[in-house]
Amino acid sequence: MGKNILVAHGGGPTAVINCSLQGVVEGARASGQVDKIYAARFGAEGILVGDLIDITSVPASAIARLSHTPASAIGSCRRKLGEADYPTVLKTLKQFDIDCFFYNGGNDSMDTCHKVNELAKREGLDVRVIGIPKTMDNDLDLTDHCPGFGSAARYAALSAAELALDASALPIHVVVLELMGRNAGWVTAASAMAKRLTGCQVLTYLPELPVDEDRMLADIEAGYAKGKGLLVTVSEGICGLDGKPLADTGIVDGFGHKIPGGTAQHITDQIIQKLGLKSRAEKPGLLGRASIPYQSATDREEAYAVGKFAVEAALKGESGYMVAINAEREPEYSANLSLVPLVKVANVEKKFPLEWIVDGNGIADPFFDYALPLMGDSFPEYAQLR
Amino acid sequence: MGKNILVAHGGGPTAVINCSLQGVVEGARASGQVDKIYAARFGAEGILVGDLIDITSVPASAIARLSHTPASAIGSCRRKLGEADYPTVLKTLKQFDIDCFFYNGGNDSMDTCHKVNELAKREGLDVRVIGIPKTMDNDLDLTDHCPGFGSAARYAALSAAELALDASALPIHVVVLELMGRNAGWVTAASAMAKRLTGCQVLTYLPELPVDEDRMLADIEAGYAKGKGLLVTVSEGICGLDGKPLADTGIVDGFGHKIPGGTAQHITDQIIQKLGLKSRAEKPGLLGRASIPYQSATDREEAYAVGKFAVEAALKGESGYMVAINAEREPEYSANLSLVPLVKVANVEKKFPLEWIVDGNGIADPFFDYALPLMGDSFPEYAQLR
16 A cells, blocks of 8 residues: 655745655656645645645646746745644644655744654654755755755846846946845845846845945945946845844834835935935845746756655655755766755754855855856856947 | 948837847848948937947857847937937938938837938938837837837736736735836736736736726725735836826935835835735836846847848838838737838827726736737746645
């Protein structure tokens, strides 16, 4: 008799989280050892109420379309499980006779995974639990990088290049581009690629380093004065010297919390008012994680591979691990997969190295050595005739 | 002895304006009748000071890269010429011995083209003047559509589809997407494609129809209550019942003019404050005209063709015309090119038909019959398992 498996998504989707789902399903089918394939509808929310989707018989053609489907095809949620929720999770696993449970997410999800695994062991439930890494923020520890990052980085790099060229072709304003990553600057750092791709002027600010707003404005003024346009790229979460976010929307939500956001617009307002220059702010926001045309082929293939590897590991009897990516960059990029204990990954945040930030607004070469292979095979070469 | 030609860009770039430049250059080379190919550096600004780039000998490989180069490879400007400027334009045309002048732009540029042609005739200067249409806004008259629109529409349609799927996969907020088009809703209308591509809920608001904000909020509340997320797409220029823009940045520029912008953020603020729902605003802004991965293949090919056609027409002795696209959609899409008098195009704005707006927030089928062939050959089919 074969195994029954359950896969769930946690947290914000990426451009390739569905590729990992495809890897799980196709891996399960290829193994010949799996009876039922279930997916949690809207992640933990579905698991807690026993709302699983039986995708065992979904046609291969529909599964293949997952490779270019944005967001999560099974739904996700942001619910962080409390202690009281774990017995309910186990109840659902028992109810559906689940042998292998795969949770595809970031830090919080790996913590959930770990706790489910521990409780199952204590209760003597024979279920194997494997975490599948995913986060565009790239802040999971013990893996070279996270599926989802390569595509978000490619989006940031190419979008910034396109804006930099627009800003230099019609140099009437300073363009400010806001990118996702409240605490982690990995994605915003990739936008500094625009300088290499276009030769245009680009200033980049990450959330890891507090920003001196006066100096930032002075740098912007000096950059713009050089002519040929200027692009400023910022992470949505950059803070001032006082450690507080540069901007919030000024709006208070139903719980009395200030709604964050508007960092690029805030900087644009400062440029207009204090420097007397024209400026405009762009904020593609969620498009940075949802865009399929900017998907990285490397990221897509690796996201698929970690899903498949998770299934193979669980079917071999492994439990309590996350799939990690180990990469070599010399003489050329290659990657292989391994298992790392969930307990070592849960709730640890990998920070962007401060030494890769140059003069407060530039990114050092070692970052590009690290990130370029993850952004997909080739970048376009543009024509500049002026 | 061969002819000397000059090509210039006017106004905001599109994703395919460089394709028209490629068409001009390759058309000129193929003709065997052209000696010198000049490009105006930064459009009219370059013409007025005699700053032309001699691109006669640029390698074919660099010219070929124009097809996927964003923005303008020769630079553009927003300078609107005054009466006093036209003699200076003629002076530059004489100085460089220009026989054919091509101006690639929108309404204003066609007006400029017309005036240059008239003055040249009056002064007995033997120069042929042809306008090459370009505007993502799609508001030029006497042409079925404008090069640049198809790519901007594809960007709007696919980006909206990607956001709609994200909003329905993690239905924790109303997502509001702001798209370019201050007075013309053509591009924003294309975002309504997201409903067809994903089956998700999408409400779309164009600048042509004043918006009753209370009703808009009621529609948003009702849509969100249905579950499975909600995407609202708006044109940056939508106005309230009083005819005034829904939002401006609250910032005054050096000339005392309020800086427009922030329409999506304004609606998001209203959703949070008045409906008590979570919401976030996305504004890709200039990316909607600069993005190459979302470029429409049809748009790319047509932009190339209008550039080449302009050269062929001028070499045949035509002057005072704009190249127009004539399209058939039955039994399948096909297009051919012709010449229309500049005087009939200059300063006329083609409006989005009000009868294509359904219930204030939807787009009627005839728009999609019109626009779909322009957005490129095929749209992705997504996998939805929930």
